Amino acid sequence: MNHAKRFGGMLTLAVVVAASLFNASASAHVLQSDNGVSAILHIKPDDNPVAGKPVPVNFLFSNDVGGFSLNDYKVQLRLIQNKTVKFSSPVPPLFFGASTEGETMATFPEVGVYSLQAKGTPVEKDAPPFTLNFTVRVASAADGKTGSGKTAVILSGFSLIILGMVAAKTIQTGGKYRKPKLK
Amino acid sequence: MTNFVSQIRRWPQGIRFYIGLTTVLVTAEMYWYTKSVYGDSNTAAIRLQDIYAWLSLSLILLALAIGPLCSLLPNIRGKSLLRDARRLIGVSAAWFAAWHVGISYINQFKAANPLTLPAAYQRAFAVGAVAMLILLALAGTSFDAAFKRLGVWWFRLHRLIYLSVLLILFHAFAIGVRSVSWPYIGTLTLVIGLLFAAHLYLGFGPGKEPTILRSIVLCYGLLITIAVFAYGYSQHLGLSDIAGNSQGGQYESR
Numbered sequence: 001m002n003h004a005k006r007f008g009g010m011l012t013l014a015v016v017v018a019a020s021l022f023n024a025s026a027s028a029h030v031l032q033s034d035n036g037v038s039a040i041l042h043i044k045p046d047d048n049p050v051a052g053k054p055v056p057v058n059f060l061f062s063n064d065v066g067g068f069s070l071n072d073y074k075v076q077l078r079l080i081q082n083k084t085v086k087f088s089s090p091v092p093p094l095f096f097g098a099s100t101e102g103e104t105m106a107t108f109p110e111v112g113v114y115s116l117q118a119k120g121t122p123v124e125k126d127a128p129p130f131t132l133n134f135t136v137r138v139a140s141a142a143d144g145k146t147g148s149g150k151t152a153v154i155l156s157g158f159s160l161i162i163l164g165m166v167a168a169k170t171i172q173t174g175g176k177y178r179k180p181k182l183k
Numbered sequence: 184m185t186n187f188v189s190q191i192r193r194w195p196q197g198i199r200f201y202i203g204l205t206t207v208l209v210t211a212e213m214y215w216y217t218k219s220v221y222g223d224s225n226t227a228a229i230r231l232q233d234i235y236a237w238l239s240l241s242l243i244l245l246a247l248a249i250g251p252l253c254s255l256l257p258n259i260r261g262k263s264l265l266r267d268a269r270r271l272i273g274v275s276a277a278w279f280a281a282w283h284v285g286i287s288y289i290n291q292f293k294a295a296n297p298l299t300l301p302a303a304y305q306r307a308f309a310v311g312a313v314a315m316l317i318l319l320a321l322a323g324t325s326f327d328a329a330f331k332r333l334g335v336w337w338f339r340l341h342r343l344i345y346l347s348v349l350l351i352l353f354h355a356f357a358i359g360v361r362s363v364s365w366p367y368i369g370t371l372t373l374v375i376g377l378l379f380a381a382h383l384y385l386g387f388g389p390g391k392e393p394t395i396l397r398s399i400v401l402c403y404g405l406l407i408t409i410a411v412f413a414y415g416y417s418q419h420l421g422l423s424d425i426a427g428n429s430q431g432g433q434y435e436s437r
Contacts, residue, residue: 061301063299
């Protein structure tokens with residue numbers, strides 16, 4: 001039982017420490033909140049927009065009190081780079097009757113870091129206005145990769161092969177899994 | 184102390200030691216790979232938690248396959264090695280699942296109050312959280328001392344892995360961007376189908392006399408699994424509002 005407690009504690013600590021190392025800035029497919037309204041941004045298909053290519057920008061909205069409705073707002077999407085609005089478009093409901101999901105097509109004109117802003121202006125008087133800002137990085141390559149990762153793949157493969165060879169040799173020599181000979 | 188040192192000296196003779204080392208190595212290597220490919224963008228974190236999630240599910244299915252494999256092929260070589268490896272394979276699955284949860288919840292969702300999330304995410308998070316708790320409970324009792332202390336309850340507890348797999352599949356189909364694409368859902372259908380076929384053969388095959396409990400569990404398990412996959416395939420056909428396959432929503436896809 002002590003082993004189990006120790007292992008559980010170490011696992012939890014490792015996860016918390018390592019998770020704190022991931023200090024990537026706020027961006028796509030993350031949650032942002034303002035004035036009681038939250039939204040999750042999803043840039044289809046894989047949260048990795050390409051410069052110059054129109055992509056669907058999807059928002060899934062909710063609020064603290066429940067019952068959020070897009071019909072209560074006019075939502076405007078803006079792509080801002082270096083304090084200049086590069087693109088602007090309204091965000092309609094994804095389909096007729098959708099109350100929490102809005103989508104629009106957007107084009108990031110060039111490579112770089114953008115502030116993607118969703119601003120909601122209430123149509124209904126008692127709905128709170130909101131401005132949600134997401135930081136999105138647009139890469140140049142069609143697959144959004146900024147590096148090839150070849151070195152990582154090759155060295156990782158080597159290390160796993162060597163580990164496998166050492167394991168096979170040591171286990172075979174140790175004889176732990178050999179069937180006992182019948183007398 | 185001497186006992187402890189001699190115990191540690193025996194570790195490299197067992198497969199579990201190398202599975203543990205490989206797990207830690209792969210964790211670091213995946214982080215290195217995503218950082219070198221995607222740089223500092225948030226895509227790196229998204230890809231990394233995605234990779235860890237799929238590694239976790241793959242290891243769970245591998246661990247589940249070992250039992251039926253050893254039963255169906257009793258003379259298979261390395262049977263004791265496979266059985267010995269199963270424990271650390273399961274623990275590694277819990278390890279990768281914990282990383283997936285940590286990166287997703289803290290890095291992407293900023294540790295948000297789940298009650299303020301959209302309903303679709305709330306459902307997926309709730310289901311995923313239960314699956315994660317089951318995996319942690321199983322990993323935490325994957326020791327000889329726990330086995331001895333819990334007795335028959337150890338076996339009952341570890342049967343929850345089947346429930347955990349179903350919850351994980353539902354979570355993946357509800358929230359995973361890739362999970363409902365053809366290669367992934369097709370592979371999952373094949374693997375889960377084979378596992379079920381093995382269990383059905385072992386339970387109801389020639390010369391077998393299954394107990395009523397086993398019959399009920401297998402039949403209901405099959406029905407629930409079919410239901411989960413039906414949900415997954417409906418997501419694939421575009422009835423989803425999260426997985427991103429939607430071509431304009433449920434009205435247009437009809």
